[in-house]
Amino acid sequence: MTGKIETVGVCGAGGTMGAGIAIVAARAGFRTVACDVSEDSLARARKQTEGFFGKSVDRGKMSEADRDQALAGLSHTTRLEELSGCDLVIEAIYEDLQAKRELLGLLDGICGHDTIFASNTSTLSITEIAAGSQRPDKVVGMHFCLPAQLMKLIEMSPGLLTSPETFQAAWAWTETCDQVPVETQDKPGFILNALLVPFNNDAIRAVEAGVAEPTAIDAAIKTGLGYKMGPLELVDLVGLDTQLRLCEAFYPITLDPRAATPPLLRRMVAAGLLGRKAGKGFYTYDRDAMFGG
Amino acid sequence: MKYAIIGPGESRSFPTGDGFRQAAVGEEEADIVVFLGELVSARPDKAAVLVELGTECLGVHTGEPVEPGLETVVGFARYRNGQDDPSPLVELVRRPETNDKAVAAARDMFEAAGLTVVVCGDQAGRIVDRLVRPKYNAALRFLDEGLATQKDLDLTCKLGLGYRDGPVERVMRGGLTRHFDVTSALFEVYGTPAYAPARAAVVAAARRDGGKD
Numbered sequence: 001m002t003g004k005i006e007t008v009g010v011c012g013a014g015g016t017m018g019a020g021i022a023i024v025a026a027r028a029g030f031r032t033v034a035c036d037v038s039e040d041s042l043a044r045a046r047k048q049t050e051g052f053f054g055k056s057v058d059r060g061k062m063s064e065a066d067r068d069q070a071l072a073g074l075s076h077t078t079r080l081e082e083l084s085g086c087d088l089v090i091e092a093i094y095e096d097l098q099a100k101r102e103l104l105g106l107l108d109g110i111c112g113h114d115t116i117f118a119s120n121t122s123t124l125s126i127t128e129i130a131a132g133s134q135r136p137d138k139v140v141g142m143h144f145c146l147p148a149q150l151m152k153l154i155e156m157s158p159g160l161l162t163s164p165e166t167f168q169a170a171w172a173w174t175e176t177c178d179q180v181p182v183e184t185q186d187k188p189g190f191i192l193n194a195l196l197v198p199f200n201n202d203a204i205r206a207v208e209a210g211v212a213e214p215t216a217i218d219a220a221i222k223t224g225l226g227y228k229m230g231p232l233e234l235v236d237l238v239g240l241d242t243q244l245r246l247c248e249a250f251y252p253i254t255l256d257p258r259a260a261t262p263p264l265l266r267r268m269v270a271a272g273l274l275g276r277k278a279g280k281g282f283y284t285y286d287r288d289a290m291f292g293g
Numbered sequence: 294m295k296y297a298i299i300g301p302g303e304s305r306s307f308p309t310g311d312g313f314r315q316a317a318v319g320e321e322e323a324d325i326v327v328f329l330g331e332l333v334s335a336r337p338d339k340a341a342v343l344v345e346l347g348t349e350c351l352g353v354h355t356g357e358p359v360e361p362g363l364e365t366v367v368g369f370a371r372y373r374n375g376q377d378d379p380s381p382l383v384e385l386v387r388r389p390e391t392n393d394k395a396v397a398a399a400r401d402m403f404e405a406a407g408l409t410v411v412v413c414g415d416q417a418g419r420i421v422d423r424l425v426r427p428k429y430n431a432a433l434r435f436l437d438e439g440l441a442t443q444k445d446l447d448l449t450c451k452l453g454l455g456y457r458d459g460p461v462e463r464v465m466r467g468g469l470t471r472h473f474d475v476t477s478a479l480f481e482v483y484g485t486p487a488y489a490p491a492r493a494a495v496v497a498a499a500r501r502d503g504g505k506d
Contacts, residue, residue, distance in 0.1 A: 070475040145453045153452035180452055182445035193439055195460065199428050202487075212420055216411035220420040222384040223409040224372035226457035231424070258427060258487050 005116070005173050007031040007214055009086035011093055011103060013076070014041025017120060018092035020148030024119060026074040027088075027149075028063070028177040033083055034076045042076045049074065084110050088173060090142060092120040095249065100124065100133025108134050116166055118142035122193050123249040127159035136161040140170045143190055144179075152180040155190040175274045189246075190252045197246045198258035201265070203231035204243075207282070208264040214282040232282040236275035244269050294340070294402045299322035302330025306345050306371035306379060313406050325402050335362040341402075342366045343393035348422075348478035351386045351415045359388050362491030365395040371408070372421050383418040385412045417482035418475075426476050426488060432460035433491035469497035 008025040012018035014036030022045070036042045053070060062070075065273050075082075076196055083089055086174035089111060098258040104117055111117075117139045119129050124246040130139035141157030158167045173183045184190040189197060203217055211217070218230020235243050243265060268274075268281065275281030297320040298307075305314045307329065320326060325341045333344040333354045342365050344354050351368035352359075359366070368386030373379040383403045387396050401411045401464070413420050436443055447459020464472050473494040480488040 006371070036446065087377055094367060128429040152451060155449065155453075180448070181330075182441060182449050184441045184445065185439060187440055191435070192444055192453045194435065194440070195431060195450065196430065196454065198487075202424050206420065206423060209416065210414055211416050212413040212425065217411060217420055217424075220411045220413075221424065222381055223411075224380050224421045225425060226380075251330060254362065255453060257485065258431075261374060 005087040005169065005176075006065060007033065007084035009035060009089040009090040009111075010175075011035050011080075011083070011089065011107075012120075013092070014038045015092060015094075017144060017146060017148055018046035019048060019143055020146070020150075020262060021045050021090055021092055021120065022074060022145070023052060023070075023149040024177050024179065027053075027066075028069040029069070030040075030073065030177075032074045033086060034074060035078070035080060035083060036076075037078060039078055042078065046076055046242045067183045080106060081110055083107065084112070084113055085112060088116045088118060088170070090118040090120060092144075095121060097128055097246070099126050104129065104139065110165045114138075116140060116170055120144055120285050123189055125159070125188070125253075126157050127161065128163060130132045130159045132240070133276050136162040138166050141164055141184075141186060141190070142170060142174070143192070145192070152178070155193075157184050157186045157190055161187050165208060167181045187252060187266045188250055193246065193250075197243070198251055198256060200231045200243060201247065201258055201260070201262050204235065204262040204265050207213040207232070208262060222243055236281040236283055236285075238275070238276055240269050240274045240281055294325060294398060294405060296317040296327055296402055298327045298329055299390060300331030304329040304345055305347070305373050305415065306369070306383070308379070308485070309380075309397060309498070316406070325398060333363075333366055336365070337362060340398040341392075343399055346370045346386060349476055350417060351388055354469045355388060357388070358441075359390040364390055364392045367391060367395050367399045368415065369403075370419065375471050377466065381407070381409045382421070383408045383410050384421065385403065385410055386415050386419060388415045389472050410485050418479045422479065423476055426479060428460040429460055429464040429472060430476065430487065430489070430491040430494075433464065436461060437492055469494045470501045473498035 001172050008030045010018050010022045013022045013034030022032050022034040057064055057067050066168045089107055093099060119126060119141055120143055124141055126141035130136035133139055139159055140162050143155040145151035156171055171181050206217055207214055214232040218233050221227050221230045244261055247259060247261040273281050274280055276285055279285050295318045298314060298317040302420040326336050326339050327343045329345050333342060336342050344366060346368045354367050355363045370384050371379045385399055403410045432446055443461045447462050450456045450459045473490045476488050476490040
């Protein structure tokens with residue numbers, strides 16, 4: 001049986017996603033232990049979290065008392081052992097199967113037998129990650145969207161050996177946090193990335209094929225379909241190197257030609273045209289302003 | 294920029310009663326001639342000649358390379374999901390030989406009508422269908438394979454990606470037979486699995502063609 005969830009651990013909490021997940025947990029009133037190997041990253045995350053809660057108060061989305069309670073319940077540590085009292089541990093470390101497996105193996109020896117392990121992976125198999133634990137029935141997929149503290153959606157995926165009790169308890173926890181869970185099978189990219197990564201690749205291939213300029217492609221998709229952001233604007237935002245990594249994660253598993261890295265993407269990454277963070281990708285950026293590429 | 298409309302036939306871009314039709318003038322006084330559902334013919338005295346495209350390429354109308362006298366012919370399609378109201382998007386299609394001034398005139402005319410114009414090359418599916426139809430195929434396949442329920446597939450795209458509507462609800466509202474027709478045309482050109490009509494669309498088309506719908 002799975003007990004009541006009162007304390008939540010987040011591994012990789014010095015990163016953008018992990019910090020956001022810790023905010024979700026702390027905001028919902030759970031004692032939250034934010035863990036990361038980097039003290040500097042944790043310090044930065046702590047400062048950003050305080051800033052986020054401060055803005056929430058300023059905007060009337062949160063009372064001062066709730067902010068104080070959330071911050072009081074949120075601790076930061078570089079010691080994995082401090083997750084020993086957690087009922088739920090969510091890992092949001094980098095996308096590497098072996099690293100995630102090793103982490104679960106370590107947590108096996110630290111956490112109680114009823115502790116649920118959730119993986120925030122966006123591309124890897126929950127079942128394969130769970131193979132790193134001696135209790136795969138306690139492992140579940142829990143994929144948050146960036147930025148986690150603002151986006152309601154969570155893709156929930158049971159692995160082949162996940163117990164129904166684990167899945168139900170994790171699902172209920174997300175609802176307690178006022179998130180919106182959806183259930184997907186344990187397949188590459190779940191729903192979101194399985195649709196998005198090939199779609200973005202198709203847009204990149206359209207540029208390469210001379211169908212239209214990036215501005216025209218994005219304008220067509222936004223105007224025709226009502227999307228808030230065009231696919232090339234989105235790739236620029238997430239980073240062309242990230243899109244490349246997603247392709248390299250997907251294609252070997254799915255062998256879907258649409259998931260294969262477009263040659264133009266590979267060339268642009270090699271040239272350092274990584275998108276918004278590099279100042280140039282499919283568009284050129286000056287400060288935060290966007291200009292046609 | 295004054296325009297005349299030739300052809301009383303059905304138009305996906307400008308259905309009967311659309312304001313764009315009502316603002317048309319007679320061909321004598323028009324700067325541009327817009328062909329809806331009619332075979333295009335040269336108009337050397339006009340700034341541009343527009344022909345509405347379905348799933349076919351502009352080259353079907355102009356020849357490839359463009360026949361002499363047809364360099365001012367520009368293709369267009371206003372994007373529309375099934376029988377939803379047409380969107381504000383107009384995809385203008387040009388060939389390498391297409392006259393730049395004709396393209397500019399066509400752009401000016403549509404923008405003056407309050408529409409958003411993008412210019413693309415003469416490739417099957419133009420921009421939107423080329424990009425979105427494989428996504429619809431994937432979503433329909435995911436549904437068949439039990440990846441998630443339709444409700445969760447659509448909800449995920451709305452909440453996670455900010456889409457106005459989810460891919461399954463959108464393709465179904467647009468019509469699975471319409472999806473079959475468009476993807477079949479794209480598949481004929483590209484021959485890649487991404488454009489092969491999804492099973493549900495094949496079934497819908499078979500029922501239509503068998504007179505069951």
